[in-house]
Amino acid sequence: MSEVVLASDNQGKIQEINSLLRNTPLEVVGQGSLGVEPIEETGTTFIDNALLKARNAARQTGRPAIADDSGLEVDALDGRPGVYSARFAGAQATDTENVEKLLAALDGLAPEKRGARFRCAMVYVTHADDADPLICEGAWAGKIITGPKGDNGFGYDPIFWIEGEKATAAELAPERKNILSHRGQALRMLVAQLAERS
Ligand code: IMP
Numbered sequence: 001m002s003e004v005v006l007a008s009d010n011q012g013k014i015q016e017i018n019s020l021l022r023n024t025p026l027e028v029v030g031q032g033s034l035g036v037e038p039i040e041e042t043g044t045t046f047i048d049n050a051l052l053k054a055r056n057a058a059r060q061t062g063r064p065a066i067a068d069d070s071g072l073e074v075d076a077l078d079g080r081p082g083v084y085s086a087r088f089a090g091a092q093a094t095d096t097e098n099v100e101k102l103l104a105a106l107d108g109l110a111p112e113k114r115g116a117r118f119r120c121a122m123v124y125v126t127h128a129d130d131a132d133p134l135i136c137e138g139a140w141a142g143k144i145i146t147g148p149k150g151d152n153g154f155g156y157d158p159i160f161w162i163e164g165e166k167a168t169a170a171e172l173a174p175e176r177k178n179i180l181s182h183r184g185q186a187l188r189m190l191v192a193q194l195a196e197r198s
Helices: 011-020 046-061 095-105 174-180 182-197
Strands: 002-006 026-030 065-074 115-125 134-144 160-162
Touching: 002 011, 002 046, 011 026, 011 182, 046 065, 046 115, 046 134, 065 095, 065 182, 115 182, 134 182, 174 182
Parallel strands: 002 026, 002 065
Antiparallel strands: 065 115, 115 134, 134 160
């Protein structure tokens, strides 16, 4: 079994990735348990930020690393908040503050102009200076509704409406969200490519 460091300490992400890796010789461990100091996300694209985080984790541990970066692109805001999704309402903003700011920015906008998508970049580097990283991307399209609905998930899930499900992302069971989501798509692609390599 070879251990790969995940540039995150989110237990949900660690478990989800390990369950997809169960038929491979790979396993991920959270970077905190290896003493990795997180790096500031200064990139301007999801791929830039995922690579920054993966290279940082690989550099500090000497191990291969996986990292992801994601966010919400809103059509009416020319793709914002994008890589700034977690900080849309300020550096220490809560999910509720970010959601309120987005709802205010779209106030009065017609339903057909409320298109949006979550995007995720998931990357794997064999070492900090890997010149040929594996890069996988997922996208999940929906609409921003006018008020929150549902208690599951996090971030913008309560205002992200998926027409095919007749539900917001926060009304989906976690297993269903993992099948459909930007992160689930990117992760399954990455795991398939890693399984081919190993
Ligand atoms: P991260 O890169 O996964 O930490 O995501 C950055 C930010 O994007 C989060 O803090 C959320 O605001 C938003 N975001 C990313 N993925 C999701 C999702 O699946 N649901 C809701 N919000 C998300």
